[in-house]
Amino acid sequence: MTPKGFSFSAIKAKLKKWDKEDIGLIVSDTPCTAAAVFTTNRAKAAPVLLSMKHIKAKTHRAIIANSGCANAGTGKPGYKNALETTRLTARQLRCRASEVLVASTGVIGLDFSWDKFGTAIPKLAAMLKASPAGFTRAIMTTDTKPKLTSRGVTIGGKKVAIWGCAKGSGMIHPNMATMLSFIITDVAVPKAVLQSALKEAADGTFNRLTIDGDTSTNDTVFLLANGAAGNAPLSKGGADYKKFVQALAAVCTTLSEKIVGDGEGVTRIAEIKVEKAANANEALMVARAVARSLLVKTALHGGDPNWGRIICAAGYSGAKVDQGKMELYFGKHAAFKNGAQTDIDEKKLAAEFNKKRVKMRLVLNRGKAGDRYLFCDISHEYVTINSHYRT
Secondary structure, three states: OOOOOEEEEEEOOOOOOOOOOOEEEEEEEEEEEEEEEEOOOOOOOHHHHHHHHHOOOOOEEEEEEEEOOOOOOOHHHHHHHHHHHHHHHHHHHOOOHHHEEEEEEOOOOOOOOHHHHHHHHHHHHHOOEOOOHHHHHHOOOOOOOOEEEEEEEEEOOEEEEEEEEEEOOOOOOOOOOOOEEEEEEOOOOOHHHHHHHHHHHHHOOHHHEOOOOOOOOOOEEEEEEOOOOOOOOOOOOOHHHHHHHHHHHHHHHHHHHHHHHOOOOOOOEEEEEEEEEOOHHHHHHHHHHHHHOHHHHHHHHHOOOOHHHHHHHHHHOOOOOOOOOOEEEEOOEEEEEOOEEOOOOHHHHHHHHOOOEEEEEEEOOOOOEEEEEEEEOOOHHHHHHHHOOOO
């Protein structure tokens, strides 16, 4: 289910070695409001730097994205090429260059193949169609499958749709969303309200997942809203706004889970819930430390319920935890209480740790705050993939 008033195209421009689409285009029939969340990595790629400027425009028409070249670490020439990409796309669509947002993914430091883009963009503009299938493939690198989802909801008496896709398998860690994601909707939403909704949805989803602890130079989430559904424009805090954010968060949640589930070499995914923390920041610090611990992730891969690694991660997280108060559960089984391991049968803990999705709960008993993180194991295959990624 894709929202009304959007079209897509993709082309094999041969930016990468394998034979599949590598440049994609999303276009709205009419001007959109747009929102974005970008990586906090200070070594930002050229498309991120450019899109951070373009997102300030009042309206937008298109997103152009590529895989096979991150256009990161490419200096002034890389920025110029990103700018030329938006200018040429804008000429084809008869809009302003500032109305075109751009994103790239791939190997850092590769020269940007402008000749290939210059040839591809007019073709992309001429082959727009309703199906997003090609676009979802064009943004893939080490992903094993396209990642897309949608939600329908009634807002202001109008049936509206939210559709999204994402790319991400490795170099995945907040903050921001640690991947590329493109979300579109036919809801009418003012720009400032749309930005608030995206930030609210992303904070609890894209910013609560990790694969390998590396925050990319290119991480971007774009959200376009063209108002084609015909609803009255949303206002922040209203009932329809809450329904919209809930549906948007559902899209982001599904995409987040698809990213973690398709992580490089992943065999298991896990969720760590931190409960009864002194405050929200403490809960986040502990959850993040557990989720990015290589020792926890390797234990997860081996199906080893090594509770000590989780208690250890909580202890070095920077939070003022008290191990005498902590309780750790795998599934419904308590592994650690009162400062020591419980007398639970180890086989029951191992059974929980050998599931495809492992649920962990760490109760700090210091307050009422909580948070969660989604993560995965680190396997031999992850090392294999990343040890010769450029070759």
